Amino acid sequence: MKRLQRALGWLAVAGLAAGLVMAFGVAPREATQGNVQRIMYLHVPAILVAYLAFGVVLVASVSYLWGRAAGADRLAHASAEVGVVFTSINIATGAIWGKPTWGAWWTWDARLTSVSIMFVIYLAYLLLRAMIEDRERAARFAAVLGIIAALDIPLVHFSVYWWRTLHQPPTLLRPGSTPMDAMLVAALTINLIAFTLLSAYFVAKRVRLLKREQEVLA
Amino acid sequence: MSYARRTWIVLWKDLLSERRSKEALNALFFFALLLLFLFQFALGDERERLTAALPGLLWLGFILSGLVGLGRAFLAEREHDCWEGLLLAPGDKSAIYLGKVAGNLLLMLLVEAILLVLFAVFFNIDLAAHPLRLTVVIGLGTIGFAAVGTLFAAMTAHVRARELLFPVLLLPVQVPVLLGAVKATEAVLLGEPLGAVGHWLGLLAAADAIYLTTGVLTFDAILEA
Amino acid sequence: MTAHPLIQVIGLRKAFGGHVVLDDVSLEVRAGEAVALLGPNGAGKTTLLRILATLLRPSRGVARVAGYDCLRQAERVRAHMGLLAHGAWVYEDLTPFENLKFWATLGGLPHGRDALNGALAAVELDRVADERVRTLSLGMKRRLALARFVLARPPVLLLDEPFAGIDQRAGKWLDGHLGAFKAAGSAILMTTHSFGRGLGVADRIAILAAGRVAHDTPLGALTLDDVRRLYELHAEDGA
Numbered sequence: 001m002k003r004l005q006r007a008l009g010w011l012a013v014a015g016l017a018a019g020l021v022m023a024f025g026v027a028p029r030e031a032t033q034g035n036v037q038r039i040m041y042l043h044v045p046a047i048l049v050a051y052l053a054f055g056v057v058l059v060a061s062v063s064y065l066w067g068r069a070a071g072a073d074r075l076a077h078a079s080a081e082v083g084v085v086f087t088s089i090n091i092a093t094g095a096i097w098g099k100p101t102w103g104a105w106w107t108w109d110a111r112l113t114s115v116s117i118m119f120v121i122y123l124a125y126l127l128l129r130a131m132i133e134d135r136e137r138a139a140r141f142a143a144v145l146g147i148i149a150a151l152d153i154p155l156v157h158f159s160v161y162w163w164r165t166l167h168q169p170p171t172l173l174r175p176g177s178t179p180m181d182a183m184l185v186a187a188l189t190i191n192l193i194a195f196t197l198l199s200a201y202f203v204a205k206r207v208r209l210l211k212r213e214q215e216v217l218a
Numbered sequence: 219m220s221y222a223r224r225t226w227i228v229l230w231k232d233l234l235s236e237r238r239s240k241e242a243l244n245a246l247f248f249f250a251l252l253l254l255f256l257f258q259f260a261l262g263d264e265r266e267r268l269t270a271a272l273p274g275l276l277w278l279g280f281i282l283s284g285l286v287g288l289g290r291a292f293l294a295e296r297e298h299d300c301w302e303g304l305l306l307a308p309g310d311k312s313a314i315y316l317g318k319v320a321g322n323l324l325l326m327l328l329v330e331a332i333l334l335v336l337f338a339v340f341f342n343i344d345l346a347a348h349p350l351r352l353t354v355v356i357g358l359g360t361i362g363f364a365a366v367g368t369l370f371a372a373m374t375a376h377v378r379a380r381e382l383l384f385p386v387l388l389l390p391v392q393v394p395v396l397l398g399a400v401k402a403t404e405a406v407l408l409g410e411p412l413g414a415v416g417h418w419l420g421l422l423a424a425a426d427a428i429y430l431t432t433g434v435l436t437f438d439a440i441l442e443a
Numbered sequence: 444m445t446a447h448p449l450i451q452v453i454g455l456r457k458a459f460g461g462h463v464v465l466d467d468v469s470l471e472v473r474a475g476e477a478v479a480l481l482g483p484n485g486a487g488k489t490t491l492l493r494i495l496a497t498l499l500r501p502s503r504g505v506a507r508v509a510g511y512d513c514l515r516q517a518e519r520v521r522a523h524m525g526l527l528a529h530g531a532w533v534y535e536d537l538t539p540f541e542n543l544k545f546w547a548t549l550g551g552l553p554h555g556r557d558a559l560n561g562a563l564a565a566v567e568l569d570r571v572a573d574e575r576v577r578t579l580s581l582g583m584k585r586r587l588a589l590a591r592f593v594l595a596r597p598p599v600l601l602l603d604e605p606f607a608g609i610d611q612r613a614g615k616w617l618d619g620h621l622g623a624f625k626a627a628g629s630a631i632l633m634t635t636h637s638f639g640r641g642l643g644v645a646d647r648i649a650i651l652a653a654g655r656v657a658h659d660t661p662l663g664a665l666t667l668d669d670v671r672r673l674y675e676l677h678a679e680d681g682a
Binding site: 065117120121124127128131132137140141143144145147148149151152155156158159160162163 | 366369373376377378379383386387390391393394397398401417418421424425428429432436439440442
């Protein structure tokens with residue numbers, strides 16, 4: 001297991017290196033926005049990986065409530081942490097992109113707002129875990145919160161989107177639009193894979209760390 | 219049939235306790251009055267500004283009162299080991315959850331009615347133009363709030379920093395309900411038919427269904443010692 | 444022919460983090476039998492009781508009530524067991540009648556007006572049946588909790604220091620009721636650390652010290668002094 005984890009780590013580093021090269025070197029310079037647009041290669045994969053992580057939290061939470069396996073609880077905990085980290089990367093890169101592009105660090109546009117709410121929800125999830133002393137109770141309550149949070153995310157996105165729209169329309173997932181530069185798509189995809197590998201590595205490491213912590217305390 | 223009876227007896231007990239002690243109701247009434255003054259001072263005298271902000275203010279008032287009221291939902295159970303009594307009662311625990319939600323819902327609706335009357339009187343605004351539509355919107359929004367609020371109140375009942383953790387958990391999760399309720403209320407107050415905000419009402423109904431279902435399925439896990 | 448024990452504990456172990464409270468506890472209580480569990484503070488008496496009441500999970504070992512496993516068949520156990528703990532499950536703003544109605548209905552016990560009034564009369568709370576519980580004494584609150592068991596006698600009764608904090612008269616009265624439950628076939632396990640009371644209805648005493656049942660004897664063979672000596676002996680070991 002440890003060797004697998006290390007291999008995963010190296011693969012992630014390799015992927016990141018390739019991704020950064022693609023993003024800042026190979027991919028074409030965007031016409032209107034200039035080089036600052038390149039941050040999208042970090043911004044978009046970050047949020048996609050965060051969604052993936054929170055999806056894992058949902059599955060692990062349901063699994064925990066069903067079978068009460070400590071491993072499911074650790075997976076949920078680690079995934080939530082990694083998801084929060086990548087969400088904050090997304091928000092930070094978004095702000096860095098936004099300042100020269102829109103002239104402000106922050107706007108209350110739909111995408112930014114709903115991502116921030118998601119960020120706060122999962123921060124609250126981590127806070128709940130931290131504030132309950134009994135480990136087993138914390139696991140149960142976090143599992144319930146993990147389920148509600150995940151089911152809430154589509155509601156948050158729809159409600160905020162209907163409330164206000166300003167953000168770029170989605171580039172990667174919009175069907176039948178103008179063909180994008182092949183290099184652009186390639187750069188995005190490589191970074192997405194790299195980020196996924198990296199998050200998997202972080203989750204694996206964190207799960208092991210949690211297991212060690214619990215063994216020491218038991 | 220026994221499930222319904224157990225749900226009913228939990229509701230009965232909460233309503234009876236509240237009617238006896240009048241603790242929550244008194245506190246919430248004065249809280250609502252206080253909010254009114256705060257809003258007035260914060261927004262100043264301009265009539266248009268107040269009217270434009272009215273749906274948001276109304277729901278802000280509902281939510282703040284709701285936080286105070288819901289936070290106390292399981293207060294009585296923390297005395298004399300009543301919590302354990304609930305846990306040890308045989309049968310499906312979700313009946314207790316639904317009874318609690320119903321009780322909290324009624325309490326919140328009562329406070330909201332008071333707030334509506336106060337708003338209408340103090341801000342000289344006609345809120346009674348479309349009572350049925352307003353009732354539907356407020357009902358849908360409050361159900362969602364009560365469903366999640368009751369669940370989280372149970373979760374935080376035994377946590378030391380309950381007063382801090384409860385709003386931190388509840389408010390972000392309730393954003394869709396808040397947005398939907400405010401937008402729909404805005405439309406109703408402008409005289410629009412409910413069909414115009416069908417998508418918002420759909421969102422509220424979906425949220426309510428999701429929250430209630432999750433609550434029913436997971437309350438057992440929260441009640442456990 | 445001996446019936447199966449209604450309370451059965453085998454090799455029970457309970458640790459909270461690194462702190463071991465119960466080490467290797469084995470105990471049996473049969474129908475119509477009452478066992479008094481003695482032990483110094485912190486000996487684990489309440490812990491043992493709570494495990495049997497399905498409020499705590501054991502770390503290792505077996506705990507069974509009425510034949511059902513406390514960990515895996517908790518709901519079954521709850522349907523066959525009655526717990527009288529420190530808190531008497533009372534809502535202060537309600538009357539005894541209303542309290543009893545609530546718990547009876549929630550627990551699927553008889554909850555008609557006559558049944559409730561009958562139970563309240565049996566525990567001598569009929570005169571205060573419509574006064575708020577807030578105004579009642581601790582002994583009366585305990586009696587109210589007992590009224591639940593009058594409505595429907597559970598096969599197993601778990602009592603945590605039932606005689607603590609109540610006067611002589613109430614204590615004698617409790618003795619009488621517990622004796623009646625015992626005679627009707629219930630198995631009773633109660634914790635206590637007072638010698639004078641509670642031992643009246645007990646058939647056996649078990650002394651819990653150092654996480655184990657250090658001594659388990661029928662009460663008939665011992666005098667009160669014997670019990671006290673034994674207790675002090677084992678309490679020193681455990682302390």
